[in-house]
Every structure is written in structure tokens, then in C-alpha cells.
Amino acid sequence: xxxxxxxDELKAxxxxxxxxxxxxxxxxxxxxxxxxxxxVREWAKRHHDGGAGLIAALGDRYPxxxxxxxxxxxxxxxxxxxxxxxxxxxxxEGHLLKLSTRVRGIGHVGEMSTLISDAFDEALALAGKKRFxxxxxxxxxxxxxxxxxxxxxxxxxxxxxxxxxxxxxxxxLTGRLMVILCTNRFTALDPAVxxxxxxxxxxxxxxxEERRELFMATLxxxxxxxxxxxxxxxxxxxxxxxxxxxxxxxxxxxxxAAVAHAYPDRxxxxxxxxxAAAELEPSPxxxxxxx
Numbered sequence: 001x002x003x004x005x006x007x008d009e010l011k012a013x014x015x016x017x018x019x020x021x022x023x024x025x026x027x028x029x030x031x032x033x034x035x036x037x038x039x040v041r042e043w044a045k046r047h048h049d050g051g052a053g054l055i056a057a058l059g060d061r062y063p064x065x066x067x068x069x070x071x072x073x074x075x076x077x078x079x080x081x082x083x084x085x086x087x088x089x090x091x092x093e094g095h096l097l098k099l100s101t102r103v104r105g106i107g108h109v110g111e112m113s114t115l116i117s118d119a120f121d122e123a124l125a126l127a128g129k130k131r132f133x134x135x136x137x138x139x140x141x142x143x144x145x146x147x148x149x150x151x152x153x154x155x156x157x158x159x160x161x162x163x164x165x166x167x168x169x170x171x172x173l174t175g176r177l178m179v180i181l182c183t184n185r186f187t188a189l190d191p192a193v194x195x196x197x198x199x200x201x202x203x204x205x206x207x208x209e210e211r212r213e214l215f216m217a218t219l220x221x222x223x224x225x226x227x228x229x230x231x232x233x234x235x236x237x238x239x240x241x242x243x244x245x246x247x248x249x250x251x252x253x254x255x256x257a258a259v260a261h262a263y264p265d266r267x268x269x270x271x272x273x274x275x276a277a278a279e280l281e282p283s284p285x286x287x288x289x290x291x
Contacts, residue, residue, distance in 0.1 A: 014081030069203030072248025083134035094132030120166035228270035
């Protein structure tokens with residue numbers, strides 16, 4: 001997948017994404033340090049007499065961010081919106097590329113490594129033309145698998161070696177290429193990939209205020225009282241050993257299940273939503289490191 005940056009659809013996606021603006025405001029400084037290398041050098045020259053030590057320390061990092069957390073917590077959508085927001089902060093044009101488990105191919109020898117290499121080479125070539133590129137590596141634990149794991153096959157190891165090599169090459173582009181790796185299983189990643197991360201961000205399940213905000217936005221136009229919203233927030237929260245509902249659980253499972261109770265004969269009611277919340281189980285927690 002390739003998209004031009006900045007992109008108005010991705011900007012709108014970030015505006016709809018609950019909690020994204022707060023998250024990006026917190027991360028933008030770190031992401032800018034990884035990508036605005038010339039700006040950092042100018043800053044050091046202006047304020048710290050060149051800051052040779054600072055520049056050496058900052059320049060030694062890799063332009064790799066790892067977004068990790070349970071399925072449905074908004075990692076990939078946030079990565080896409082971050083690519084657009086970062087391009088706007090840097091005031092540059094560029095591209096968004098995406099690499100997913102589809103690159104594993106159909107099992108031919110060397111295929112995974114070749115496809116990973118091709119995807120990175122495309123990103124490196126675009127960034128080499130002095131344009132800003134964000135490459136999102138989705139389901140990263142399947143592509144940057146721990147080479148020391150018992151079930152790691154030769155093909156897995158070669159693919160991870162290729163990815164590490166390409167991340168190393170990205171550092172030589174002085175910030176024109178940003179790699180964001182999204183994963184559900186952080187500790188399943190190869191330690192060499194984790195060591196290269198200039199930024200690691202954890203995505204938690206939505207807390208009460210975020211679920212409240214999501215219900216209010218999703219149910220705009222539905223006649224529902226404040227106390228009924230609060231009942232939904234409570235019903236979808238953490239209970240004993242059961243985890244809270246994820247963003248995806250609410251948007252793609254709970255709300256459609258509730259609508260199915262009402263459609264096509266009558267309006268959607270709070271009782272439908274509460275019934276759906278009682279009927280459904282939230283997505284199970286991913287056991288970090290589970291393989």
C-alpha cells in the first residue's frame with residue numbers, strides 16, 4: 001500500500017480516533033527527534049555551540065518506533081494517523097507504505113526475505129529522493145520473530161536478518177525514513193529489533209473516559225440518557241479477571257450486535273446496547289511472548 005503524505009483522510013482518521021491527539025502531542029517530540037535530523041543540528045548549533053556530544057547521541061538512534069498492545073487497541077490506525085501528523089509537523093510531502101504478514105508469501109525458499117527486502121527498498125528509494133517516508137510494519141511479531149525461539153525456522157531467521165539490515169540502512173537516510181512496527185506480542189520480537197527502537201509506545205485498552213467518549217461519538221443521534229451511557233461504560237469495563245472491551249470490540253462487535261436487535265423494525269435503544277454488552281465477551285488479553 002502506498003499513500004501520499006500529507007493525506008486528508010488520514011488526518012480525519014486521527015481526529016476520529018479516541019485519544020490519538022493526546023497521544024501524538026506526547027510523542028511528537030520524540031518522533032521529530034528521529035526524523036528532523038537537520039533541524040536538530042541547527043538547534044544544537046544555535047543553542048549549544050554545535051553540541052557535538054548531543055548530536056552524536058541523538059544521531060546514534062534508529063528511526064524505528066514500536067507500537068505494542070492488545071488486538072483492537074488502535075496501534076495500526078494510530079501509526080497511520082501519526083505518519084500524516086508527522087509529515088504536517090515537519091511541513092514535508094512524502095509517502096506512507098505498509099508491510100504486513102502477506103509478505104510471508106506462500107512458503108518458497110527465500111520468498112519472505114525477498115519480499116521484506118523489496119518493501120524496504122521501495123521505501124529507501126523514495127526517501128532517497130529527499131522525500132519523507134513512513135513505513136508501517138503491521139503484525140510485526142510475525143515478521144520480526146525472535147530468531148532464538150525454538151519454533152523459528154531458517155526462513156524466519158533470514159527474514160529477520162533482512163529486516164534488521166534494512167533498519168540499519170534507514171539510519172543512514174538522516175530522518176527521511178521512519179519505520180513504525182506494530183505488534184500484539186512485544187516480547188516475541190527479536191531482541192536486536194527491540195534494541196534498535198528509538199521509541200516504544202504501549203497501547204492499553206480504553207479506560208472509562210475513553211469508552212465514554214467513544215460511546216458518545218458512536219451513538220450521536222441515538223436517544224440515550226447520560227445514566228445509560230454510564231451503564232455502558234461500566235458494563236464494558238474490567239471486571240474481576242475479565243479485561244475491558246477494546247475499541248474494536250465496541251465498534252465492530254458490540255454496536256453491530258445491538259443494532260441487529262433493533263433493525264429493521266424499530267429504533268436502537270439503550271437496552272439493546274446493554275444486552276449486547278452482557279452477551280459478548282471482550283477480546284482476550286494477548287499473553288505477551290506467547291507464540
